[in-house]
Amino acid sequence: MATLFERIIAHELPATIVYQDERVTAFRDIHPRAPVHILIVPAKVIPTANDIADGDEALIGHMFTVARDLAKREGIAADGYRLIMNCNAHGGQEVYHLHLHLLGGKPLGPMVSV
Numbered sequence: 001m002a003t004l005f006e007r008i009i010a011h012e013l014p015a016t017i018v019y020q021d022e023r024v025t026a027f028r029d030i031h032p033r034a035p036v037h038i039l040i041v042p043a044k045v046i047p048t049a050n051d052i053a054d055g056d057e058a059l060i061g062h063m064f065t066v067a068r069d070l071a072k073r074e075g076i077a078a079d080g081y082r083l084i085m086n087c088n089a090h091g092g093q094e095v096y097h098l099h100l101h102l103l104g105g106k107p108l109g110p111m112v113s114v
């Protein structure tokens with residue numbers, strides 16, 4: 001069965017897609033935690049960071065260059081932003097299709113609240 005994010009990538013479910021190429025899709029998070037909150041998702045289904053293979057290095061790098069370009073386009077590059085990848089239960093992962101959160105547009109406070 002397709003993951004939720006696969007269905008967004010295939011345009012089967014609605015989302016505000018801000019970037020798409022053959023390797024990654026970026027769309028706005030449905031529950032934004034900051035004025036800018038974008039998810040950068042590979043077309044390849046990698047469930048968690050634990051499942052990243054050595055051969056995925058270029059793909060993971062591409063996710064970061066897309067994040068960099070989107071930060072510039074969204075006007076948050078100079079002030080700064082945060083890139084987050086949650087893994088499994090203790091990381092707070094909800095969707096088991098790898099994704100990079102791009103958050104910014106305000107001071108984001110401490111890295112981890114305890």
Ligand code: DGP
Pocket residue numbers: 004015016027028029030031039085086092093094095096
């Ligand atoms: P994580 O906890 O790292 O797995 O984050 C999953 C994020 O995905 C969470 O911030 C909310 C977002 N999300 C969940 N379902 C949808 C959806 O249907 N559409 C969009 N745009 N975002 C979603």
